[in-house]
Amino acid sequence: MQKKIWLCDDEVSKRFPVYTRANAGEVFAVAVSPLTWTTFGRLAWEIGFREALYDMGVFTPDEFSPAGECEVLGCFGGYIYLNVSVTRLIGVRIPGMTAEAIDASFFGDNTAAPPYRPDPRDENAECSAKVSAWLGSLPESDPKAATDAYRLHIDSLVSNRPDFAKLSDAALLDYFRSLTSESQRLMRRHILNTHGSNVLTGMIAQICQAVGADEFLAKVTAGVGEVDSAGQSFDLWELSRQVKSSPDVTAAFDQGVDGLLDRLRASVDREASRFLEQWDVFIDHWGFLGPDVWEFRSPTYRTNPEMVLRMLNRTRLAPDSAAPKARAATLIAEREAAITEIATRLAGDAAAQAQFTGAARAAGNYLAARERSKVINTRLNDEARSAIRELGQRLVKRGLLSKWADVLMVTNDEADDFVANPAAYTGLIADRTALLEVLMSKEPPFVFEAEPPPLSMFKNRTTGNAGGTKMTRSARLSGAGVSPGRHTGRARVVASLAADSKLEPGEVIVAVTTDSTWGALFLMAGAVVVETGSTISHAAIVSRELGIPAVVSVRNATQQIMDGDTVTVDGNVGTVTVE
Numbered sequence: 224m225q226k227k228i229w230l231c232d233d234e235v236s237k238r239f240p241v242y243t244r245a246n247a248g249e250v251f252a253v254a255v256s257p258l259t260w261t262t263f264g265r266l267a268w269e270i271g272f273r274e275a276l277y278d279m280g281v282f283t284p285d286e287f288s289p290a291g292e293c294e295v296l297g298c299f300g301g302y303i304y305l306n307v308s309v310t311r312l313i314g315v316r317i318p319g320m321t322a323e324a325i326d327a328s329f330f331g332d333n334t335a336a337p338p339y340r341p342d343p344r345d346e347n348a349e350c351s352a353k354v355s356a357w358l359g360s361l362p363e364s365d366p367k368a369a370t371d372a373y374r375l376h377i378d379s380l381v382s383n384r385p386d387f388a389k390l391s392d393a394a395l396l397d398y399f400r401s402l403t404s405e406s407q408r409l410m411r412r413h414i415l416n417t418h419g420s421n422v423l424t425g426m427i428a429q430i431c432q433a434v435g436a437d438e439f440l441a442k443v444t445a446g447v448g449e450v451d452s453a454g455q456s457f458d459l460w461e462l463s464r465q466v467k468s469s470p471d472v473t474a475a476f477d478q479g480v481d482g483l484l485d486r487l488r489a490s491v492d493r494e495a496s497r498f499l500e501q502w503d504v505f506i507d508h509w510g511f512l513g514p515d516v517w518e519f520r521s522p523t524y525r526t527n528p529e530m531v532l533r534m535l536n537r538t539r540l541a542p543d544s545a546a547p548k549a550r551a552a553t554l555i556a557e558r559e560a561a562i563t564e565i566a567t568r569l570a571g572d573a574a575a576q577a578q579f580t581g582a583a584r585a586a587g588n589y590l591a592a593r594e595r596s597k598v599i600n601t602r603l604n605d606e607a608r609s610a611i612r613e614l615g616q617r618l619v620k621r622g623l624l625s626k627w628a629d630v631l632m633v634t635n636d637e638a639d640d641f642v643a644n645p646a647a648y649t650g651l652i653a654d655r656t657a658l659l660e661v662l663m664s665k666e667p668p669f670v671f672e673a674e675p676p677p678l679s680m681f682k683n684r685t686t687g688n689a690g691g692t693k694m695t696r697s698a699r700l701s702g703a704g705v706s707p708g709r710h711t712g713r714a715r716v717v718a719s720l721a722a723d724s725k726l727e728p729g730e731v732i733v734a735v736t737t738d739s740t741w742g743a744l745f746l747m748a749g750a751v752v753v754e755t756g757s758t759i760s761h762a763a764i765v766s767r768e769l770g771i772p773a774v775v776s777v778r779n780a781t782q783q784i785m786d787g788d789t790v791t792v793d794g795n796v797g798t799v800t801v802e
Contacts, residue, residue, distance in 0.1 A: 226677075228677070229254065229300060229301035231261050232299055232675070233298050233299065234292070235673060235674065236294045236297075238294075238344075239309045240308060240672050241336065241337060241670070241671075242297055242299070242304035243304060243305055243669060244667060244668075245669070245670075246305055249737070250517045253521070254300075254301030254302055255298060256519065256628070256631035256659070258632070259519045259520070262400060262403060263406055263519075263604075266403045266635070267406035267407040267410060268406065268407075269296050270410075271410025274407075275413075275415045276295070278415060299667070300665075300675065300676065300681060301662040311339050313354075313422070315341075317354050317422065318351060318355055320422070327428065335670045336670045337670070337672050358422065361419055361582075362581030363585075364585070364588075365585075366416050366588060366589055369412060369592075370596050370599070384398075392614055392617065392618075392642045393643075395610050395613055399614075402606060402607045416593040417593050420592075423582045423585055423589055424440070424758045426582045428440050430578070434565060434569065436564070437796075440758070441705055441706055442560075442561035443586070444558075444586055445767035446556075446557065447558070447591050447767075450591050450594045450595075450764060450768045451594050455505075455512065456768075456769060457548065459505070459531070459538060459742060459743040460746055461501070462501055463539045463743075466498065468494075469495070471492040471494055471495055472492070472498050473539070476535075476536055476539060480533050481529075483532055484499075510525030511523055511524070511604075513527070514719070516604055516739065516740075519611055519631055534743030534744055537727075537744065538744075538747055541747050547746060553770060554770050558587075611630055614642075615629065615630035615631075623645045629652050632651075632656060633651075665678070665684060666683070668680055699799070699801070700799040701797060702774040702777035702780075702797050703797050704774055704795050705757070705758050705775050705794065705797075706770075706771060708770070708794050710749040710771075710791070711790070711792075711802070712749040712750065712790070713730050713788070713789055713790075714790050715732060715733065715786060716781050717734045718734075718735075726748065729747075730748060731749055731750045731792055732745070732751045733780050733790075736753055737751070737753055737762045737765075739761060742765065746769065749771070750773060750774075750794070751771055751772075751792075752790070752792055754778060757775060757776065762775055772793065773792070774792055774794055788801050789801075
């Protein structure tokens with residue numbers, strides 16, 4: 224048995240031994256708390272993920288470890304990983320696909336993952352037949368309807384939540400746990416949307432390559448519309464125009480974000496009141512978002528509004544010509560033109576032409592549904608967070624915890640005893656909090672195989688090269704071009720949204736990864752470059768919807784690009800050139 228670094232670390236799968244932070248790092252950017260992972264990670268997200276694989280037909284239940292043990296996902300050193308070996312078998316068992324094609328959709332040109340090594344058990348005729356039927360259904364299906372049903376259900380659940388103030392401590396914990404069944408079902412839908420997106424974009428990529436049009440992939444998957452994760456960007460843009468058009472609201476912003484909302488509420492200006500009305504609508508609609516939204520101790524827009532206000536403070540500086548709806552309209556036209564062009568090149572092969580056009584239309588539906596189910600998951604996560612935060616805040620008021628998030632430092636197995644006797648856990652929580660702070664200061668390895676990396680292999684987190692020491696730099700960096708277009712601008716290395724990034728209009732965002740909270744910054748950017756990601760990652764999908772060139776999977780981008788460098792980002796071919 225492996226030596227564990229963090230108390231909720233999992234065992235490495237012997238059958239499926241390769242793990243990666245790709246994709247997982249977008250939603251689990253920080254080390255997880257014990258209660259988050261042992262309750263929802265193991266009892267909801269892992270199970271829902273597996274059930275989606277059974278629905279696809281690509282796996283059977285007897286191929287995995289018992290429920291309650293992680294295998295598709297895994298926590299190692301406190302950080303969440305996705306099982307690459309499991310994902311590769313999707314490519315192996317889908318006729319016409321390969322493990323390498325699946326790798327490309329997750330890693331782009333990032334070659335950090337060890338090569339696929341066939342196992343006699345990988346080939347499975349029965350699974351291939353079932354997954355072929357699932358694959359055949361993709362071009363004819365629109366998952367948005369099924370996803371919308373979940374959205375209505377979660378809306379109702381949140382609207383009809385019990386009055387937390389009337390619940391006992393134990394009842395609050397019970398309500399928190401009760402949401403795991405909802406989360407399991409929603410994760411199942413989300414993974415079906417995700418793998419549908421993955422397979423369809425993989426098919427499109429193979430066809431584009433076959434006709435000598437690799438650069439068309441980004442255009443075919445752009446401008447799909449109805450992408451919920453981009454929706455907050457459109458709403459924030461409208462808020463930024465309100466700020467820009469009002470001298471009084473602008474003056475309030477000019478004084479800084481601290482105390483901004485109080486100053487606006489004290490104002491008698493009509494435009495200030497109008498801005499606040501729209502602000503309240505925005506928070507009501509998007510308040511559940513925040514960085515690292517799958518970790519329950521993380522802040523949200525509602526609890527920490529300064530996150531949004533800082534981004535809004537930058538977005539108000541953008542010219543009206545940067546309006547995202549105008550750019551999105553251009554992308555829609557380019558998408559249609561690209562689909563027509565490739566279909567024309569396939570005119571001599573009717574079957575291939577039909578396969579391409581079907582995949583192209585279905586990919587748009589699946590990409591939109593994938594982002595929608597991610598947002599719904601985020602809202603459900605915040606419902607669970609709200610319940611456990613209420614419990615933590617009560618214990619803080621009683622002097623039993625120093626901060627509300629300490630309630631998350633116990634495991635699901637310990638939670639009942641903790642609620643009954645929280646004082647008995649004081650020392651344990653202090654020790655765990657100290658270790659968590661160490662883990663939070665580290666960057667886990669991107670990929671590992673068979674043995675989880677020891678803490679000595681974790682790098683210290685950096686803030687990129689904004690004034691730091693230069694490493695050996697390349698004039699031209701390569702990655703995966705995921706959003707079409709070409710842009711030259713000044714680089715801005717953004718480590719996190721914890722502080723004002725100082726991003727100026729037209730600058731190029733350079734980051735390790737991005738998530739749903741970065742939407743407003745994308746409105747300011749001329750282009751986006753990230754170290755991780757793929758065709759269906761957040762940076763890729765939102766960049767395409769906003770009309771921003773983007774290149775993902777650019778290794779060591781934050782170390783090789785300095786703040787202030789002039790860079791040219793070519794999202795068509797996947798290159799970043801330091802001028």
